[in-house]
Amino acid sequence: MASDKNKEKSGGEVLLEKIGFSVKNCWETLAADERDKVFKFAEDYKSFLDSAKTEREFTTQAMAILKNNGFKDVDEALAKGDVIAAGDKVVQNVRDKAVIFAIVGSRPMTEGFNILGAHIDSPRIDLKTNPLYEDTGLAFMDTHYYGGIKHYQWSTIPLAIHGIVIKKNGEKCTVVVGENESDCVFTVTDLLPHLAREQMDKKASEFVGGEELDLLVGSEPYIDEKVEDKVKLGVLNILYEKYGIKEEDFASAEFEVVPAHKARDLGFDRSMIGAYGHDDRCCAYTSFAAALLIAGNKSPPERTAICVLEDKEEIGSYGNTGSQSKNFENFVSYLLALREGSEKALSAGFDIDRRLALSRSYMLSSDVNAAFDPGFAGVFDKKTASHFGKGLAISKYTGRGGKVGGSDANAEFCRRVLNTLDKNGVRWQYGNLGKVDKGGGGTIALHFAGLGIEVLDCGIPVLSMHSPFEVISKIDLYTAFRGYTAFLGENSG
Numbered sequence: 001m002a003s004d005k006n007k008e009k010s011g012g013e014v015l016l017e018k019i020g021f022s023v024k025n026c027w028e029t030l031a032a033d034e035r036d037k038v039f040k041f042a043e044d045y046k047s048f049l050d051s052a053k054t055e056r057e058f059t060t061q062a063m064a065i066l067k068n069n070g071f072k073d074v075d076e077a078l079a080k081g082d083v084i085a086a087g088d089k090v091v092q093n094v095r096d097k098a099v100i101f102a103i104v105g106s107r108p109m110t111e112g113f114n115i116l117g118a119h120i121d122s123p124r125i126d127l128k129t130n131p132l133y134e135d136t137g138l139a140f141m142d143t144h145y146y147g148g149i150k151h152y153q154w155s156t157i158p159l160a161i162h163g164i165v166i167k168k169n170g171e172k173c174t175v176v177v178g179e180n181e182s183d184c185v186f187t188v189t190d191l192l193p194h195l196a197r198e199q200m201d202k203k204a205s206e207f208v209g210g211e212e213l214d215l216l217v218g219s220e221p222y223i224d225e226k227v228e229d230k231v232k233l234g235v236l237n238i239l240y241e242k243y244g245i246k247e248e249d250f251a252s253a254e255f256e257v258v259p260a261h262k263a264r265d266l267g268f269d270r271s272m273i274g275a276y277g278h279d280d281r282c283c284a285y286t287s288f289a290a291a292l293l294i295a296g297n298k299s300p301p302e303r304t305a306i307c308v309l310e311d312k313e314e315i316g317s318y319g320n321t322g323s324q325s326k327n328f329e330n331f332v333s334y335l336l337a338l339r340e341g342s343e344k345a346l347s348a349g350f351d352i353d354r355r356l357a358l359s360r361s362y363m364l365s366s367d368v369n370a371a372f373d374p375g376f377a378g379v380f381d382k383k384t385a386s387h388f389g390k391g392l393a394i395s396k397y398t399g400r401g402g403k404v405g406g407s408d409a410n411a412e413f414c415r416r417v418l419n420t421l422d423k424n425g426v427r428w429q430y431g432n433l434g435k436v437d438k439g440g441g442g443t444i445a446l447h448f449a450g451l452g453i454e455v456l457d458c459g460i461p462v463l464s465m466h467s468p469f470e471v472i473s474k475i476d477l478y479t480a481f482r483g484y485t486a487f488l489g490e491n492s493g
Contacts, residue, residue: 113305
């Protein structure tokens with residue numbers, strides 16, 4: 001009897017194989033010698049993630065790596081009157097909260113750039129500018145949440161404080177408490193079930209209000225009978241003795257409250273990573289790593305390759321470190337001036353060159369997508385949702401409702417990107433964010449599309465997005481790295 005393997009395929013099977021599209025699990029098609037690469041890449045990512053839980057920490061880590069890899073500071077190069085050539089590498093640190101860097105290509109910049117863009121901020125809780133207070137012998141810090149979170153997920157878990165203080169004398173003090181095993185941690189308290197009947201009758205969005213996300217930070221009083229709020233004074237005294245921080249310094253500080261846990265392997269097979277901040281640092285890290293790989297090639301790319309790592313995406317990309325600022329346009333201007341010489345910046349044609357460069361550029365908005373969760377199947381369109389282990393999620397459009405507040409890529413550019421991925425053996429899948437009218441969201445794509453750039457959203461599926469413990473697949477992480485590398489080094493067109 002002939003085996004099933006040798007059975008002749010039916011006409012329909014042949015036709016389906018020819019014109020159908022099936023999304024295969026990347027683990028099943030992974031070469032045996034690549035599995036070690038997948039897990040090694042994941043370990044490097046986990047280490048980076050643990051040391052870069054805020055946008056400032058990501059920027060600090062990235063700048064150190066870029067400088068060690070020969071990237072010149074744009075501002076210094078402009079001040080010196082340097083002229084850059086193909087193969088040169090330049091970087092700009094945007095107020096310690098965002099990073100833009102480029103590998104100069106051999107073609108004229110007016111032919112356009114290949115761009116990877118991601119964001120390095122994540123949903124969290126911030127301290128208010130006058131946070132410390134005492135109530136019934138307990139010291140708390142008042143907070144204001146940042147980005148879209150479910151408030152109740154942030155109570156009764158260990159939390160760490162990361163941030164900086166600019167003192168009156170101009171000194172910058174960095175504070176990180178809660179990350180080392182020997183550190184103290186902090187928490188947001190919750191009500192015991194025995195007394196929570198009224199609370200449990202509320203909607204989930206009302207379990208814990210925004211003003212109730214106050215951080216428990218102390219209970220031991222400073223011993224002095226003439227002082228009120230002794231516990232508050234005790235905490236202030238610790239801050240002053242250890243960091244030199246006075247109460248008024250909170251007005252010139254940025255403190256972010258994040259989960260205190262480390263990135264961990266998840267599942268018996270260790271195929272997944274559970275951590276805080278996958279959105280969007282898993283795409284930012286893979287974009288960063290892809291650009292570093294391009295920078296390390298012996299020959300320069302034909303098209304100049306740029307990596308943009310922005311801040312403030314979770315609150316609309318506003319401010320002078322978000323993608324709605326002029327930072328990227330400024331960087332392009334700096335590149336053109338450095339490539340052509342400073343006199344070029346004063347010429348009438350300089351603005352036209354910048355506009356030409358932008359209008360001929362291609363970009364992947366590297367942002368995560370919601371992975372299909374069978375426990376909540378009702379909000380997903382299973383046919384077009386992204387799935388764990390099936391590679392890069394391609395989102396032609398984003399937004400909510402009638403695609404409001406999103407970006408919609410041109411069909412021609414979608415095909416260009418898909419052909420690049422296919423040519424390089426990179427697995428991809430569809431990536432719509434939920435059923436129509438069930439919600440939605442956007443990315444930085446629309447802000448770059450507004451500059452005339454061709455942009456497509458392309459990222460990693462995430463479970464439990466915006467929670468303190470998000471989950472991704474290691475194979476999707478590695479596939480994103482390979483896909484971003486292929487796109488950034490693509491020289492056609």
